[in-house]
Amino acid sequence: MKILITGASSGIGEALARLYATKDNELFLLARREERLQELQNELAPLTKKTEIIVCDVADFDKLQRKMRELLDVDVVILNAGISLGHSLEITPFTEFKKLYDVNVLSNHAILEVLLPKFLEKKSGKIVFISSLASLLSMPSSKVYSSSKRALNAYAEGLRYKYKNDGIKVVNILPGFIKSEMTDKNSFKMPFLLSTEAGAKRIYDAIEWEKRFYPFPLRFYCIIKLLNLLPQFLRDKIINSLIKRT
Ligand SMILES: NC(=O)c1ccc[n+]([C@@H]2O[C@H](COP(=O)([O-])OP(=O)(O)OC[C@H]3O[C@@H](n4cnc5c(N)ncnc54)[C@H](OP(=O)(O)O)[C@@H]3O)[C@@H](O)[C@H]2O)c1
Numbered sequence: 705m706k707i708l709i710t711g712a713s714s715g716i717g718e719a720l721a722r723l724y725a726t727k728d729n730e731l732f733l734l735a736r737r738e739e740r741l742q743e744l745q746n747e748l749a750p751l752t753k754k755t756e757i758i759v760c761d762v763a764d765f766d767k768l769q770r771k772m773r774e775l776l777d778v779d780v781v782i783l784n785a786g787i788s789l790g791h792s793l794e795i796t797p798f799t800e801f802k803k804l805y806d807v808n809v810l811s812n813h814a815i816l817e818v819l820l821p822k823f824l825e826k827k828s829g830k831i832v833f834i835s836s837l838a839s840l841l842s843m844p845s846s847k848v849y850s851s852s853k854r855a856l857n858a859y860a861e862g863l864r865y866k867y868k869n870d871g872i873k874v875v876n877i878l879p880g881f882i883k884s885e886m887t888d889k890n891s892f893k894m895p896f897l898l899s900t901e902a903g904a905k906r907i908y909d910a911i912e913w914e915k916r917f918y919p920f921p922l923r924f925y926c927i928i929k930l931l932n933l934l935p936q937f938l939r940d941k942i943i944n945s946l947i948k949r950t
Pocket residue numbers: 710711712713714715716717734735736737738740760761762763784785786787807834835836837878879880881882883884885886887
């Protein structure tokens with residue numbers, strides 16, 4: 705299989721690359737940090753059919769689409785590159801808001817605009833979104849990040865319905881907290897935090913099982929789901945009291 709992973713230079717993407725490193729697979733690992741990608745390529749090339757790196761800022765849409773056109777064939781694309789803004793209660797500067805949306809949302813369509821016609825032509829392909837449980841509950845300090853991941857959910861859902869008869873699978877993964885460079889910056893207590901490897905394995909299995917919508921860990925998801933089932937006034941009361949305590 706030919707697998708493209710964005711955001712492969714650290715955290716979940718790097719751990720996923722290791723899980724996909726078998727003799728049957730060709731890996732295409734994309735991120736900005738060339739040295740990190742090269743180290744990973746040196747480690748994984750002997751274990752895989754081929755490991756290529758693509759050094760690219762996903763917010764540089766022209767370069768990103770050029771790189772995608774150069775890829776002759778891909779079977780699975782894992783849209784994992786993402787950023788958070790840190791947890792701030794200040795008014796988000798417009799440039800930071802835009803950067804987050806460029807990376808977390810628009811870059812995925814820049815990639816798919818090129819890859820989707822190829823998937824349609826061969827009537828197969830798997831598109832994997834790495835959304836977040838944060839998409840289901842927006843807190844004041846993470847509203848921009850949460851909104852970007854909620855946008856991904858809607859986009860993934862629409863794509864799944866659109867291409868259901870075209871051999872294209874759309875998998876949307878909503879992880880809770882997983883140890884990574886992103887979560888290392890968080891100073892608050894992260895409930896149900898998983899190790900990078902455990903989190904990546906859950907994601908890997910969900911991709912193999914072609915889960916349409918895969919929120920995890922289950923206990924964390926159930927708490928959020930229950931909150932979302934409450935009448936709005938009660939949900940707001942509980943969430944406002946949580947916010948006061950943090
Ligand atoms: N960790 C969690 O608890 C958690 C939970 C839910 C969802 N997620 C999602 O999981 C994904 C991976 O995050 P992570 O936790 O593994 O964090 P991470 O270790 O910070 O990894 C983020 C990856 O994205 C890449 N990236 C960031 N900006 C980029 C850009 N402009 N162009 C190209 N690549 C870029 C980074 O590579 P370079 O810096 O080298 O470019 C890095 O490889 C993100 O989409 C995140 O929102 C994480």
